[in-house]
Structure formats: C-alpha cells, structure tokens
Amino acid sequence: MKIVHTVKEVRETINNWKKEGKTIGLVPTMGYLHEGHQSLIKASVAGNDKTVVSVFVNPTQFGPNEDYASYPRDLKKDAALCEATGADLIFNPEPEEMYPDRFCSYVNITGLSDALCGKSRPIHFKGVCTVVSKLFNIVTPDRAYFGEKDAQQLAIIRRMVKDLNFPLEIVGCPIIREEDGLAKSSRNTYLNTEERKAALILSKSIFAGKEMVENGETDANAVVARMKEIINSEPLAVIDYVEMVNMDTMKNIDTIEGSVLCAIAVKIGKTRLIDNFISIENTPASTSGE
Numbered sequence: 428m429k430i431v432h433t434v435k436e437v438r439e440t441i442n443n444w445k446k447e448g449k450t451i452g453l454v455p456t457m458g459y460l461h462e463g464h465q466s467l468i469k470a471s472v473a474g475n476d477k478t479v480v481s482v483f484v485n486p487t488q489f490g491p492n493e494d495y496a497s498y499p500r501d502l503k504k505d506a507a508l509c510e511a512t513g514a515d516l517i518f519n520p521e522p523e524e525m526y527p528d529r530f531c532s533y534v535n536i537t538g539l540s541d542a543l544c545g546k547s548r549p550i551h552f553k554g555v556c557t558v559v560s561k562l563f564n565i566v567t568p569d570r571a572y573f574g575e576k577d578a579q580q581l582a583i584i585r586r587m588v589k590d591l592n593f594p595l596e597i598v599g600c601p602i603i604r605e606e607d608g609l610a611k612s613s614r615n616t617y618l619n620t621e622e623r624k625a626a627l628i629l630s631k632s633i634f635a636g637k638e639m640v641e642n643g644e645t646d647a648n649a650v651v652a653r654m655k656e657i658i659n660s661e662p663l664a665v666i667d668y669v670e671m672v673n674m675d676t677m678k679n680i681d682t683i684e685g686s687v688l689c690a691i692a693v694k695i696g697k698t699r700l701i702d703n704f705i706s707i708e709n710t711p712a713s714t715s716g717e
C-alpha cells in the first residue's frame with residue numbers, strides 16, 4: 428500500500444490502474460480511523476479492484492469555533508488499519524494541496540443543507556460538498572463509500588452526485604456501534620470516563636424511538652418528545668436537535684410515512700455527537716449520477 432500527498436501522484440497511480448482496466452473504490456475520511464471507517468474500506472475492497480482511502484481533515488467544513496485544530500490525527504495508525512483491511516492507496520494531502528492560494532470555487536447544496544446539522548453548522552456542508560467533489564475529480568472512482576451515521580451528509584452527497592452528474596455510484600454503509608450501543612466516532616476520544624457513560628443516552632434514545640416506530644407509532648412528535656425526555660434525563664447531555672424529517676427533503680414531518688430519518692445531535696460536555704435511525708420505504712442502497 429502506498430501513501431501519497433499530491434494530486435499529481437494520485438492521478439499517476441489511478442491512470443495506471445485505469446489502463447489495466449481496474450475498478451476503483453474511494454473511501455473519503457478525515458482519519459483517526461475506527462471500525463466504522465474500516466467497514467467502509469471492507470465494502471470498497473469487496474466491490475472494487477483497487478481502494479483509495481483519503482485521509483484529510485478538511486478545514487472548510489469546520490466553523491471558526493469548532494475543533495479543526497484539535498481534531499485527532501494519527502496517520503501511522505490509520506495506515507496500519509488501511510493496509511490490514513486491504514486498501515491500496517492513501518491520499519493524505521496538506522491543506523495547501525487541496526486549497527492552493529486564491530482558491531475560491533465552492534460546491535453548495537441548498538435546501539437539504541439548511542436542516543439538522545446545517546442549522547447549527549452553517550458552512551459545514553458547503554465544505555463537505557466542495558472537498559468531496561474535489562476528491563471525486565481527483566480519484567475518479569467507480570464507487571464512493573459513506574457511513575449512514577452521517578445520514579444528512581449521505582443524503583446531500585447522493586443529491587449532489589445526481590444533480591451534478593458525477594459518473595459514480597454512492598454506497599451507504601450501516602452505522603457501526605460499540606458493544607454498549609454508542610455509535611463509533613473519531614470524536615468519542617474527546618470524552619472522559621464520566622462523559623463516555625453519559626454519551627450512552629444518545630443510543631438509548633435512538634433505540635427507544637426506533638422501537639416506538641417499529642411498534643406502529645406514526646406520530647413523529649410523540650417519538651421526538653419521548654426521545655427528548657430520555658436525553659434530558661442525563662444531566663451531562665444538552666440537546667442540539669432531535670428531529671424526524673423526510674429522507675428526500677430533510678423537512679420536518681408530523682406523520683411517519685415513506686422514508687423517514689430520525690436524527691439527533693447532543694452535546695456531552697464539549698463534545699457534539701450525532702446518531703440516527705432510518706425508517707425505510709424503498710430507500711436505495713446506492714445512487715448513481717449517471
């Protein structure tokens with residue numbers, strides 16, 4: 428497995444692979460990889476001849492008071508995980524490689540980006556869509572893999588790929604949880620022992636909400652109210668949002684029908700964590716822009 432830092436090096440490798448007729452999977456990440464990322468890499472290795480993992484903490488998706496500087500980084504450990512999982516190439520650019528002097532072109536998806544995380548992180552999805560578009564253009568993958576934990580991000584990327592005719596397939600992969608239920612996240616490392624215990628309130632409320640829906644509850648507000656009640660029972664938890672939205676529009680719903688996303692963001696101490704469940708009616712496993 429190779430680690431490269433420039434666009435030129437990625438393109439050279441990809442060109443050689445394409446000449447040999449190889450298919451390419453891309454797993455975009457910000458590094459500090461865990462079993463959630465590993466499941467994406469595994470899916471890519473299983474579905475493609477070659478797998479590229481990008482490891483780049485993308486400055487444009489962090490707000491001024493967010494954790495860009497302190498976001499955990501460990502390329503050595505990431506490389507070991509990628510190699511052990513069968514990846515072929517890590518692309519680990521410096522910020523200047525992705526955003527050279529006078530950079531001023533951004534990709535902004537309106538509407539879908541205004542809801543949920545977009546409300547409390549107004550520039551976040553513009554940064555995500557910009558860097559993901561750049562990665563698609565640099566790597567030109569056949570498939571790209573994203574986790575369902577960032578369900579709004581996945582919905583936005585699916586939309587972007589359709590709207591902008593990116594010739595690739597987006598594959599969503601299920602949330603991977605710790606044994607006690609907490610959704611895996613690089614940010615879990617910020618939690619001290621007391622906060623780590625308190626963070627279980629997220630998955631507890633998600634499982635309770637999911638059970639209500641599975642038992643036939645169709646009143647979205649009743650599910651949200653119960654989930655908020657559970658989260659508020661934890662003194663260290665501060666709710667950013669608990670919402671049920673239509674999967675395609677990200678607009679709030681009153682009645683649970685069709686494909687619905689129930690998403691939460693909760694602060695435990697200084698750490699903002701997200702989790703969700705999806706109630707599906709014909710949600711595609713993959714989307715193509717072709």
Ligand code: PAF
Binds near residue numbers: 455483485555559577
């Ligand atoms: O989900 C992430 O880790 C990031 O938002 C992504 C998709 C790698 C873009 O920086």
